[in-house]
Amino acid sequence: MVEIAQESLVATAMYFTNVKSHQEEAAANWKQTFIDVDKELNYQYKRLMDACTTAQLESKLWLVDEVEKLDIPLKQVGLLGGWYANYIVQLLVDRLAVKKVHNFEMDRDAKNISYKFNKRFKERGIYQCYVKNIMFSNFEPNLYDCFINTSCEHMYPMHGFHKLNENTINNPLFVLQSTDERYYDDHINPVWDAEELAEQGKIKKVLYRGTRRLNSGMNRFMVIGYKR
Numbered sequence: 001m002v003e004i005a006q007e008s009l010v011a012t013a014m015y016f017t018n019v020k021s022h023q024e025e026a027a028a029n030w031k032q033t034f035i036d037v038d039k040e041l042n043y044q045y046k047r048l049m050d051a052c053t054t055a056q057l058e059s060k061l062w063l064v065d066e067v068e069k070l071d072i073p074l075k076q077v078g079l080l081g082g083w084y085a086n087y088i089v090q091l092l093v094d095r096l097a098v099k100k101v102h103n104f105e106m107d108r109d110a111k112n113i114s115y116k117f118n119k120r121f122k123e124r125g126i127y128q129c130y131v132k133n134i135m136f137s138n139f140e141p142n143l144y145d146c147f148i149n150t151s152c153e154h155m156y157p158m159h160g161f162h163k164l165n166e167n168t169i170n171n172p173l174f175v176l177q178s179t180d181e182r183y184y185d186d187h188i189n190p191v192w193d194a195e196e197l198a199e200q201g202k203i204k205k206v207l208y209r210g211t212r213r214l215n216s217g218m219n220r221f222m223v224i225g226y227k228r
């Protein structure tokens with residue numbers, strides 16, 4: 001019997017009120033993910049619970065709400081350090097009509113788990129995950145019209161990414177999230193506010209900048225915009 005933390009049960013229930021397409025498959029994929037990770041990748045089980053919280057969902061819903069308001073058509077989105085991509089792929093497909101989502105993630109376990117959560121999208125050629133450290137290798141030129149990084153606090157500042165890709169990518173939309181929470185060891189790059197996040201990300205044309213206190217008590221900052 002798989003044990004699911006109370007917080008993750010609530011978050012999963014809330015998530016499913018937002019699932020608009022492939023609902024039965026989504027439920028089956030989620031159920032199987034919990035079973036498989038418990039059995040095959042048990043050391044990842046606590047992290048799995050951490051990825052399925054109401055605060056995680058809140059920050060992803062906030063993201064799609066704000067991008068939706070901007071009314072910018074997005075076909076192909078690159079997730080930078082997208083972790084298990086448990087909420088974001090479905091929301092991008094359902095709410096923003098995104099056609100392809102590619103996750104660039106350096107953790108192989110995260111890749112495998114993301115494929116379990118998103119089996120329905122992987123089978124349809126909508127979701128793909130590549131094991132890649134985005135700070136050390138560049139991208140296919142002009143393939144993406146948007147890059148989403150909700151893991152900015154976990155990695156070097158985005159100007160490293162921009163430096164690597166300055167000659168190869170066009171002018172995609174960037175959606176960045178971070179926090180000022182310094183308690184966790186893996187928050188190697190927290191920022192003080194959304195202004196600092198925009199500066200780090202070299203977002204010169206800011207379309208949206210905001211702060212939210214999530215129900216976990218953590219501050220979340222988000223910047224949406226272009227480099228030029």
Ligand SMILES: C[S@@+](CC[C@H](N)C(=O)[O-])C[C@H]1O[C@@H](n2cnc3c(N)ncnc32)[C@H](O)[C@@H]1O
Pocket residue numbers: 056059080081082083084104105106107110132133134135150151154155156
């Ligand atoms: C804890 S998770 C994401 C948490 C984040 N708050 C969110 O809501 O998505 C951070 C992820 O970033 C990934 N990551 C960190 N640095 C990276 C890099 N340079 N390239 C690719 N992935 C990276 C890690 O492997 C991890 O899966």
